[in-house]
Amino acid sequence: xxxxxxxxxxxxxxxxxxxxxxxxxxxxxxxxxxxxxxxxxxxxxxxxxxxxxxxxxxxxxxxxxxxxxxxxxxxxxxxxxxxxxxxxxxxxxxxxxxxxxxxxxxxxxxxxxxxxxxxxxxxxxxxxxxxxxxxxxxxxxxxxxxxxxxxxxxxxxxxxxxxxxxxxxxxxxxxxxxxxxxxxxxxxxxxxxxxxxxxxxxxxxxxxxxxxxxxxxxxxxxxxxxxxxxxxxxxxxxxxxxxxxxxxxxxxxxxxxxxxxxxxxxxxxxxxxxxxxxxxxxxxxxxxxxxxxxxxxxxxxxxxxxxxxxxxxxxxxxxxxxxxxxxxxxxxxxxxxxxxxxxxxxxxxxxxxxxxxxxxxxxxxxxxxxxxxxxxxxxxxxxxxxxxxxxxxxxxxxxxxxxxxxxxxxxxxxxxxxxxxxxxxxxxxxxxxxxxxxxxxxxxxxxxxxxxxxxxxxxxxxxxxxxxxxxxxxxxxxxxxxxxxxxxxxxxxxxxxxxxxxxxxxxxxxxxxxxxxxxxxxxxxxxxxxxxxxxxxxxxxxxxxxxxxxxxxxxxxxxxxxxxxxxxxxxxxxxxxxxxxxxxxxxxxxxxxxxxxxxxxxxxxxxxxxxxxxxxxxxxxxxxxxxxxxxxxxxxxxxxxxxxxxxxxxxxxxxxxxxxxxxxxxxxxxxxxxxxxxxxxxxxxxxxx
Numbered sequence: 005x006x007x008x009x010x011x012x013x014x015x016x017x018x019x020x021x022x023x024x025x026x027x028x029x030x031x032x033x034x035x036x037x038x039x040x041x042x043x044x045x046x047x048x049x050x051x052x053x054x055x056x057x058x059x060x061x062x063x064x065x066x067x068x069x070x071x072x073x074x075x076x077x078x079x080x081x082x083x084x085x086x087x088x089x090x091x092x093x094x095x096x097x098x099x100x101x102x103x104x105x106x107x108x109x110x111x112x113x114x115x116x117x118x119x120x121x122x123x124x125x126x127x128x129x130x131x132x133x134x135x136x137x138x139x140x141x142x143x144x145x146x147x148x149x150x151x152x153x154x155x156x157x158x159x160x161x162x163x164x165x166x167x168x169x170x171x172x173x174x175x176x177x178x179x180x181x182x183x184x185x186x187x188x189x190x191x192x193x194x195x196x197x198x199x200x201x202x203x204x205x206x207x208x209x210x211x212x213x214x215x216x217x218x219x220x221x222x223x224x225x226x227x228x229x230x231x232x233x234x235x236x237x238x239x240x241x242x243x244x245x246x247x248x249x250x251x252x253x254x255x256x257x258x259x260x261x262x263x264x265x266x267x268x269x270x271x272x273x274x275x276x277x278x279x280x281x282x283x284x285x286x287x288x289x290x291x292x293x294x295x296x297x298x299x300x301x302x303x304x305x306x307x308x309x310x311x312x313x314x315x316x317x318x319x320x321x322x323x324x325x326x327x328x329x330x331x332x333x334x335x336x337x338x339x340x341x342x343x344x345x346x347x348x349x350x351x352x353x354x355x356x357x358x359x360x361x362x363x364x365x366x367x368x369x370x371x372x373x374x375x376x377x378x379x380x381x382x383x384x385x386x387x388x389x390x391x392x393x394x395x396x397x398x399x400x401x402x403x404x405x406x407x408x409x410x411x412x413x414x415x416x417x418x419x420x421x422x423x424x425x426x427x428x429x430x431x432x433x434x435x436x437x438x439x440x441x442x443x444x445x446x447x448x449x450x451x452x453x454x455x456x457x458x459x460x461x462x463x464x465x466x467x468x469x470x471x472x473x474x475x476x477x478x479x480x481x482x483x484x485x486x487x488x489x490x491x492x493x494x495x496x497x498x499x500x501x502x503x504x505x506x507x508x509x510x511x512x513x514x515x516x517x518x519x520x521x522x523x524x525x526x527x528x529x530x531x532x533x534x535x536x537x538x539x540x541x542x543x544x545x546x547x548x549x550x551x552x553x554x555x556x557x558x559x560x561x562x563x564x565x566x567x568x569x570x571x572x573x574x575x576x577x578x579x580x581x582x583x584x585x586x587x588x589x590x591x592x593x594x595x596x597x598x599x600x601x602x603x604x605x606x607x608x609x610x611x612x613x614x615x616x617x618x619x620x621x622x623x624x625x626x627x628x629x630x631x632x633x634x635x636x637x638x639x640x641x642x643x644x645x646x647x648x649x650x651x652x653x654x655x656x657x658x659x660x661x662x663x664x665x666x667x668x669x670x671x672x673x674x675x676x677x678x679x680x681x682x683x684x685x686x687x688x689x690x691x692x693x
Contacts (some may be wrong), residue, residue: 005262009362012059012260017560019055019429026422031677034514035585039390053376054429056369061249061433064256068440071255071321086425089214090130094194097273099133099163099204099214100182103148104173105141105496106200108583109596112151113589114203119155119162121206121581122552128163130213134188137169143601145169146608149618150599151592171627171661177269178301179287189276190330199270202229202495205324207580212273212319223278223314225304227325228254229271232574232582235500237562238336238555242329244464244570247451249437254320262616263315264362269302270327275314277524279305288352293345293491300346303370304353305588307363324579332556333471334512335498342492344374344482377479381492384541388523391531423537450573460569470551473544479514504556507547513548521547606645608666615670619663629661636662 027047031040099118103111115133122128139145142152152167170183189195194216194232196209204227212225230250231243258265261578283305288295298304308315330336347370353359354367440459441447442454451457510517524542527535535542544551565568574582599607608618629636631654642648651659659666 008063008262010259011061012282015059016052020048020052020056023422023426024417026425027051028108030419030422031496037228039386039393043383043386044391046386049372050376050379050383051426052263053372054426058429058433060256061252062256063259063434064252064254065436065440067168067255067320068251072444086125086127089210089217090127094130094217096133096191098188098192098195099131099198099209100135100136100184100195101198101200101202102136102138102177102189103200104138104177105144105499106139108144108147108151108313109589109592111148111200112134113585114198114590115165116155116158116588116592117581117584118204118206118209119165120584121157122209123162125206125210125457127206128161129212131209132192133163133165134184135165135167136184136375137167138173138176138180139169140173140657141599142605142653144661145660146601146604147596149621150604151596154592154595164284167621168625169621170338170625171622173632175297176299179297183238184525185276185280192276194273194275195279196273197270198402199327201328202270203232203326203581203585204271205579208324211322215274215317215319218274219315221281221313221315222266222317223309223312224265224272224277224315224316226265226267226272227319227322227323229268229327230323230324230574231329233585234331234555236331236572237570239329239331240565240570241464241555242336242465243572244460245468246329247572248461248464249434251320252433252437252440254318258320259330261318261362261366263317264310264360265306265316265318266318266366269300269305271327278309278312278314282308282314286351291489293489294349294352297555298346298349299342299492300350300370301570303347303350303367307353307356307359307367310360310363311358324581326574326582330665331500332504333474333552334556338495339497340479341482344479344553345486345492347371347374348483348486353609357548374479374483377585378477378483378489380476381480384538387580388527388534391534395531395533403441408621426600431465434461438459447573450576452568452571452576455567456571460571462570463564467551467555469540470544470547471555473541474513474516474548477519477545481515485507495603502510504553506553509553509556510549513552516548521549529623562583602649605651605660608660609643609648609670610673612670615667618660619667621659622663630657630662631658636665640665640669643669644676 012347024044024047028040028044031043101111101115114134115135119128119133135148137148139148142398148167148169152165156165168184170180173179175182184195194213196204196212198204208227214226215225216222228250231239231246234243262540285298285304286362287297287299310316329340350367350371354371356363427568438458441451441457448454448457453459505559520542523538527538527542578586608614635654639651639659642650642655643659648656658667
């Protein structure tokens with residue numbers, strides 16, 4: 005592993021130095037100026053960023069080729085250790101899914117699919133599943149309770165399913181996981197962390213579990229999630245890119261990280277005693293957005309585990325780990341805004357004592373993934389100024405003290421060669437991914453054949469090139485907002501696309517459009533020679549509203565999907581866990597649609613069985629409501645003496661979060677209706693009773 009890292013660092017250093025020297029040579033042909041120095045200062049980190057990305061993806065390609073050669077002629081791996089893995093002496097494993105105001109049917113469909121797949125594999129006895137809700141909407145909360153109760157009735161051979169909703173959403177997802185670890189973690193040896201849109205095949209869950217069993221010095225094993233179930237063109241674009249190039253990234257990181265790997269927050273197995281001992285996260289000093297709660301907790305938790313001596317590994321060779329992409333570019337940006345703040349917070353942690361230097365490299369990589377955008381923006385502005393100064397400056401042929409002329413030196417060929425080399429660093433890894441996919445007959449057929457695969461890569465490359473300048477402007481705004489003190493709200497992630505119009509897309513991208521038009525006019529007027537080099541950037545900025553409308557609208561990806569482009573193998577032959585998830589989502593959607601939110605609230609308020617079950621769930625979760633007591637008192641009076649429809653959302657939530665008041669309201673309603681409580685309350689009142 006040390007050799008791998010030295011080779012990797014050597015390649016990154018050589019490429020960065022060669023690119024920088026070539027760049028300086030081009031700039032200094034006719035003398036260096038302060039503008040040239042500024043350009044060089046900005047160019048160096050950008051060259052290093054491109055170099056590390058190229059070397060990571062290239063190392064990943066070689067690792068995948070080596071894996072393919074090793075597997076050739078070898079018998080397929082099996083699950084011979086299944087019986088050993090079910091030894092009752094081994095610790096149990098919890099599948100932990102935190103949720104926050106998510107679409108209930110989608111959440112519990114994934115849970116149901118994984119439970120079914122584990123039972124079909126015959127390993128359900130070692131696993132329990134926890135849905136850890138931080139939902140604040142009372143209507144969604146009651147829907148979760150109903151879906152959980154329905155799922156619990158399906159069979160005894162499935163892994164046990166537990167549901168808990170916190171009354172007070174302290175510290176967001178980090179606090180949700182922390183609450184689980186403190187209250188229930190002692191009963192389990194490990195947990196597999198999931199997002200609300202996560203899906204893991206049973207074979208993947210089992211492989212992660214057995215790898216952790218076999219490696220007592222390992223605290224965390226991260227499986228690389230693959231994007232699936234996308235419907236819009238944007239989602240399919242992300243899926244296709246992740247399918248073709250994603251394995252190179254995961255394998256490349258594993259190549260140089262080794263036992264100092266990283267954690268991406270979900271689809272990973274974690275040893276619970278190590279996590280409990282090492283991963284309590286303090287608040288950062290100072291105010292938000294750079295202080296306060298750590299938003300991107302996963303990188304930090306991996307670094308803390310490694311600091312304590314535990315190994316953190318990347319399971320780059322495991323398939324069967326899935327998540328869903330953001331449906332639209334707008335949703336992607338909303339998520340990226342939160343990630344940007346979390347990653348910039350890592351600058352406060354980067355130099356913490358005791359961290360392994362590879363852990364610091366992971367943290368720095370996360371920071372640079374957002375800082376490169378303002379650096380590119382500044383670089384383009386400086387390059388434009390350089391082109392303008394060259395266009396307006398008069399050449400000086402005779403300098404003081406010299407009787408002979410000094411002719412300007414043209415560096416156009418050298419500049420073109422440097423640009424081609426930088427483009428190679430950016431686009432050659434796409435070629436590695438394409439070649440790996442083309443040379444595997446099974447993968448090639450699963451993606452629709454060689455022709456569709458090549459065309460798909462071309463389409464993805466063009467669209468990604470147009471999206472890149474929009475991302476540059478957005479990330480630059482994010483970084484500027486965060487550095488000037490603007491924080492981010494904790495909002496649920498939208499999983500499905502809404503209806504988009506050109507006017508809405510123009511409003512959402514008015515800043516990008518204005519910058520694009522202004523930059524185009526400036527280039528044409530003052531630096532026309534630069535225009536051809538900037539066509540991809542200017543085209544992406546000017547076409548932003550139309551591009552977003554194209555990417556965000558339409559189900560199933562539109563014409564490209566009908567032509568079989570941008571497809572992934574899971575589209576053609578879905579694995580069982582995805583098929584099960586789709587079936588369960590249809591079933592649960594029908595179940596939840598059979599009653600309105602008002603019906604569910606009335607049932608909890610009026611039905612003795614549901615009332616008792618709800619009160620027991622709240623008491624089991626513990627804690628106190630975050631809403632003021634007077635809201636619950638008012639809600640109780642309205643529910644008993646007026647009608648449930650008059651309750652606001654906060655009043656419904658306040659009443660549902662206080663079992664004593666909810667039970668008393670239930671008793672008073674029946675007492676008022678019957679003149680006294682009895683064992684058989686009679687016909688159920690209507691919703692407005």
